[in-house]
Amino acid sequence: MGTWGTGYFENDTALDFMGDIEEADDPKELFEETLAETMDMDFLDADQGAAVIVIGAYIDRQRNGTQYSAPEHPGSIDIDTFPDRHPDIDFSELRTTVIKALKKVLANDSELNELWAENEGAYPVWRRNIEMLIERLSEK
Secondary structure (H helix, E strand, O other): OOEEEEOOOOHHHHHHHHHHHHHHOOOOHHHHHHHHHHHHHOOOOOHHHHHHHHHHHHHHHHHOOOOOOOOOOOOOOHHHHHHOOOOOOOHHHHHHHHHHHHHOOOOOOEEHHHEEEEEEEEHHHHHHHHHHHHHHHHHO
C-alpha cells in the first residue's frame, strides 16, 4: 500500500473502499456482502481486513456518533457526513457481524494483523485502535 498509517483510513485500500461506499447504490448491501465474504474466508487478506475496518467505522459513526476527521488525501470522503446524506440507512443489525469480522482482523489468520505485527512500534497502536472500535460497537 502506498499510504500506510495506524488510523482506520490511513491506507489506500481503505480510501478506495470508502469510494466504493460512496458510489454504491445501496451501501448497506455492500456492507452485508463484504461482511459475508469476510466470515467465509479462512485466511483474511489485507484488502478485506481494511474494508472491514472501514465498515466498522461507518457503523460506529452512525450508531454512536463518533467523529472522524477526514483523511488527508485529495478528494477524500468525509465519513462524518454519511449519516446526514443517508438518514434512511440503518446498520444496527450488522453490528454483531462487524464485531466478529473485526475480531477476525485481529486474529492470527489475518494478513493485516501479520503485516502490522512486523512493526513492533506501531502494532500496539494499530491493534488498540481496532480494539477501541470493537469496544464502542459492543456498547449497548
